[in-house]
Amino acid sequence: MRVCLILEGSYPYANGGVSSWMNQYIQAMPDVEFVLWVIADKAEKKGKYKYDVLSYPNVVEINEVFLDDALKLKAGKEVKYHFTEAQREALSNLIECKSTSWEDLCYLFQDKKINPSDFLMSEDFLKILTELCVNDYPNAAFADTFHTIRSMMIPVLYLLGRKVPKADIYHTICTGYGGLLGVLGHYKYKKPLILSEHGIYSREREEEIIRAAWVQPSFKKQWIRFYYMLSDAVYKRAKYVTSLFTNARLTQIELGADPDKCIVISNGIHYDNFKDIPLKEDDGVVDIGAVIRMAPIKDVKTMIYSFSELTHKMKNVRLHILGGIDDEEYNEQCHDLVKQLGLKEGENIIFPGQVQVTEYMKKFDFTILTSISEGQPLSVLESLASRRPCVTTEVGCCRELLEGAPGDDLGVVGFCVPPMHREALAEEMYRMCQDRNMRIKMGELGQRRVDLYYRHPEMIKKYKKLYDN
Template sequence: MRICVILEGCYPYVTGGVSTWMHQYIKAMPEHEFVLWTIGASSRDRGKFKYELPDNVTEVHEIFLQDALNLPPGKKKYRLKQEELQALRDFVHCSRPDWEVLFHMYNDKGMSPMSFLMSKEFLDILTDICEDDYPYTAFSDMFHTLRSMFLPVLYTICQEVPRADLYHAIATGYSGILARLGSYKYHVPFMLTEHGIYTREREEEIIRAQWVPAAFKRFWVRFFYMLSAAVYDRADMITSLFGNARKIQIDIGCAPERCRVIPNGIHYKRFCDIPLKEEDGWTDIGAVVRLAPIKDIKTLIYSFYELKFRLEKVRLHIIGPEDDKQYAQECYELVRQLGVKDVLFPGMVNVLEYMKKLDFTVLTSISEGQPLSVLESFAAGRPCVTTDVGCCRELLNGMEGDELGCAGFCVPPMDREALCSAMERMCLRVEERYRMGQIGKKRVEQFYRHEDMIQNYKQVYSEVMEKWQGSDSV
């Protein structure tokens, strides 16, 4: 089977949990041919892959959203049909546009995105929005804000569509729209896998973002909900990593019968024989994490600073790439300003080897799905302190039917005091730490093995294709 995987802002350009998952996923299915359809920000990244692509990746099609800014003004005037104008009106209002009409206009007919965004029709729609909902907002601000929202989407759906038997988006957003476009173009099924709930993550980012004026935050949130609804409404299968994520998908609008939980899995045997750290009088804490704002490294640094007043012989290893170089520099500067000792930034390392230096791990993310770093830590017998995001609490305490016990401590996000106290307890109670580590190891062995996850996805592919072929023959 020829599977087109659609990815936004991750594999193969950056390292991290989703990228690692995707790389291992493709390698584990040599019987399938994969086409990568990738969405990035800047064309400066074209071809700059951080991974050596597996042999069964036969094509890579790259889209860079900033290229939309270089589109020439739309000179050709189109006479819009009533259903086309209605689809565009619904699109600009961030309601539920007829995506098939938009696909026909911008992919089949090859209309220019700029022809609409510089048209009287667009200005008329914008005027209505300003008069009804934004009477005290400058029209020019609304014009530039909305055009910056809609131009990348229209540009994206203008692209040539690689042919495949099935389209698989690894998020909603732009990648989900492309999956639905591929399904429309070649009359084949498409499915969605969400590691985190894309809409909720974008909503959290917009609420905190300083680049979004307060007046437009609500509109941006509606925009991303519209993109997600386009995928939830039509995807033939929607998978998530844990039960609560599935519940959120259903609450947002997914049909329950099309939602499936497939937990992440790791290569347990690679980690299970890593020996515990030799006793040297120190307690070593590891954070295997990208240096990015969503991972909230600064709260970790502040909490470790407090911990050093309580315990002297403790070290913190922040292990991972500079995903956001500016944020990484801010973290280094924070360590310097606080004067906190024994914080190490080893960068990219062999995690299997480095795990031998660690007693336990910590994850301070603001948002997560089902973090591979926690599963890998468990498989190596290292318990975790995590924030209560995604399914971290479920990983620590077990899902329904798991009676193994507790494999770590869960604290509220951005709570320095709670995080510091949890790390202190893990440092001081050595026997409890060992017992938690063994519980985590058993949990991964029983419930989170990579081979089981791959088998589940193979089953889903077969199921989706069989249902589609059955309905297509009716």
């Protein structure tokens, strides 16, 4: 069996999160041949992997796609297209970010090999764009609308023209651009498509766009529709749509996925790697750990602000922020914030970088997670398996992990707070710091929860069953 795994902006170029999950996933299925079809933003990342994926015997092929290569496409001579009515409607719906016929679009840019740059400079494109301007953006400058729509269309049309690796199954780990490649593989070789979402991609992009300064306010709705359109393409064509927890499945159904195709497969961790990590001795200092990536979506700034407030209430506390750097500028801003707040880097706030989590976990009394968006965070599962309770933001299924899913009456193993709420986070950290016996009891219950419901081998069996079906 040959499975094409499709990833966007993560494995094998980045550490942590989905990348760590994917690496373990591949190694857990030695009898499956994997083709990796991976998307990165810049061609300079070519071959620069964070994992030794080239040494894995079951990874038989790696196909890299770089979005900045789309900007290098040159328009040739002027082309007069002869589209059918259905093709013209598909193109028009695509440009307007409506539900469209991806089969017609795949035919045009994959089989007929239309040059995206030629099309985006054609009379046909300008005619559709003019209609959009008149109907939806009568008060916007034509040039602004042109460049906005063109920036949406270039990567989409570029991806539709990529060479498709052969496989028996196409398995995409997100919607968006990765999902689009899944749709393309499904079209090209008429093979089944599986979608596994760790977070709801379209909802995450919507949150980003609402806050984004680079998107003109008049075009924010268009960008949001764009990402929902890409999600719709995969939901409608996937044989299975998996999610990590019940509420995510309900969201997928709300967004158009067929309920009969939607399956919950919870994350699993290697429980035995964490279950015997000893508890930290009571040395008079409470050590708090955060296993994250330095990225805006992890909201490290709120974490630092809240920790600063905590230090005003008690002095015997340390914060350890572990993990790699996704965003250099954001990382620098976080370090600057530490200085501005008068915290002592290296003393009461420590940045060890990328470390062996199972070793470093010995230093922690409990852990925190301040993400703005999550699915089912592995760092929380690993913390609980290590008998460390958690304070998290109420995102993804964090509350379910800390308080139990339906049918799980083990009890509370941590505290949830609203995202970006500094005071609430500081208060719950203070509450956790004050009671060592509570932390130990919560830790024991959390470990039991992971043992019962979140083991890696059980997760792998469920995905393997989808492949076998």
